[in-house]
Amino acid sequence: MREAVRLRLLGPLEVIGSRGPVALGGPKERGVLTMLALSANQPVSESTLLDGVWGVELPQNPAKILQNNVLRLRKALRMTGAADHELGIVTTPGGYQLVTARGAVDVQVVDDLARRGRAAGKRGDHAHAASDLGEAVGHWRGAALADIADLPFALAAAHNLAELRVTLFEEWADEELALGHHVQLVPELERVITDEPYRESLRWRLMLALYRCDRQADALRAFQTARHALDELGLLPGAQLVELEKQIAARSSDLDWSDVVELPSGEVTFVVCDIEGSTRLFQRLGDAYPPLLARYHDVLRQLGAERKGVVVKTDGDGALIAFDEAGAGVEAAAALGLELAHPPWSEIPVRVRVGIATGAADPV
Known part of the structure; x- marks a missing residue:
């Protein structure tokens, strides 16, 4: 999806041509350009543009100055190689409009990914939800609009985009927690909290992730760290954070991650797989093995979900996936071997042993 993006707002403003960024x-x-892009495919009046960019310091003959800016921007957009109807500025009654094909502006791409990810999460497809929401967050290249932060409109617009970034990150984190990826999630939460130290919802997720990693003491310390940070603002921790601390201290079973799933009914095809030579691979990779194992399980969940399969059980590198159609199970087994032969996230191939069996599912 990123290859089609020609206008990037989520970081320093970039217009991308066939040979790289356009001056x-x-x-x-x-x-x-940014104001037009934030309202892509909608007209923006001259007065709105002038107020947002120049504010009270209007130049002489402001309409002419704005027109000259638009002319230069049209030339820059044509250098992307996109047709005018894919990415161009048209004149409208009393203003201008940026015309874009869907996906030409990174903000549009993020909106589509967020909508798709949220829909997947609502139907319980946490693997696809995490993938889409994580890709959406990945479109940020730094603070949005940082290179034009002094313009009158930029403060509010940058704040809204920053809030969207953290919100999407939290939604992604929720899907990762639902998948049982709490170990990998802890450093990601700690990194974002460095930039958002007063956001209680991030602290809440960190405490839960730490607890699910069997790090109760660290989870309780995370609460104290949050309390001290909020105290700097003269605030007390909110009710949700306080309640979570009580549950962690009491080792409430309500906080435990559960991977209980519902098997397909009737005749079911089971795919059983594990990593060939996993012990030797662990000895060879050392600390790099757990991240590889996590990505391996991500692939299993994704290939299963794409074919309406359910990961019934995982044990180390072993996994059992159930499908309600035999053909889907065979397809998943074949795809698994191809996907792991040369994975982009590993310098070495991951060989798997796969077995397939069909029969009646026992009720669970």
Whole structure:
């Protein structure tokens, strides 16, 4: 999806051509393009653009100055190689409009990924939800609009995009927690909390992830760290954070992660797989083995979900996946071997042993 993006707002403003970034003018020209892009495929009046970019310091003959900025931007957009109807600026009554094909602007791509990920999460497809939401967060290349932060419109717009970034990260974290990826999630939460130290919802997720890693003491310390941070603002921890601390201290079973799943009914095809030579692989990779194992399980869940399969059980590198159609199980087994032969996240191939059996599912 990223290959089609030609206008990037989620970081320093970039217009991407076939040979890389296209040169743009100064902050005000960039500001005009950004305002149009934030309202892509909708008209923006001259007065809105002038107020947002120049504010009270209007130049002489402001309409002409704005027109000249638009002319230069049109030339820059044509250098992307996109047709005008895919990425171009048109004149509208009293203003201008950025016309874009869906996916040409990174904000549009993020919106589509977020919508798709949230829908997957609602239907219980946590693997696809995590994938889409994680990809959405990955479109940020730094603080949005940082290179035009002094323009009048930029403060509120940048705040909204920053809030969207953290919200999507939290939604991604929830899907990762649902998948049982609490070990991998802890450092990601700690990294984001460094930039958002007063956001209780992030602290809540960190405490839960730590507890599910059998790190009760660290989870309780995370609460104290949150309390001290909030105290700097003269605030007390909220009710949800306090309640979670009580549950962690009491080792409440309500906090435990559960991978209980519902088997397909009737005749079921089971795919059983494990990593060939996993002991030797562990000895060879050392600390790099757990991340590889986590990615391996991600592949299993994704291949299963794509074919309406259910990961019934995992034990180390072993896994049992159930399908209600034999053909889907065979397809998943074949795809698994191909997917892991040369995985992009590992320098070595991951060979798997796969077995397939069909029969009636026992009720669980």
